Amino acid sequence: DCSNFDELFQAAALIPLGTTLNPPEESRSYSSVWGDNAIGTGHARSMLESRQAWSAARNDVHQWMVIDAGEVVDLAGVVVSGRGYSCEDQHVTSLRIDTSDDNEAWAPVGGGDGMVFETGLRSRSGALRRELNFGRALRARYVRLRVVAWGRHISLRAGLLLAQEREGVERLQVIDCSQL
DSSP: OOTTHHHHHHHHHHEEEEEEEEOOGGEESSOOOGGOOOTTTTTTHHHHOSSEEOSSSSSSOOOOOEEEEEEEEEEEEEEEEOOOOTTTTOEEEEEEEEEEHHHHHHHHTTTOOOOOOOOOOOTOTOOOOOEEEEHHHHEEEEEEEEEEEEEEOOOOOOOOEEEETTTTTTOOOOOOOOGG
């Protein structure tokens, strides 16, 4: 059955290489921000190297961050880190991840309501980074990180983990499975 040939070819032709895309602050949006800080200031700074983090205005499971890659890319996962340089006991411990091409229609990673990713972040781990791998490459422009659980307060820094095509692999129109 070749009805899913694109997914099969993607799995065969793409490998995660750990290349991190860390879009600028203006390419990010949030459900809420502590102190209603403007994007790129105060508690609305979620780039991996920021001196702060995105800190939600409320601690509940309705909080999210969206990262715009700027164009549709092949994603292998996300990179997460807790709040940096102060209040390092504020972090997200688990989340669900959705992807989209248009920032309107979302597909949960893992299907259904989406699988829960454990971040491995803990108190005093502001410098710690964790890679959360999707298990297979996904094509998307937008990534939404939905908070499931947190320590002390919802705070998060994040980037995107890109998948890269293997050198020498040529994408072909698949006519039958023997071409795979």
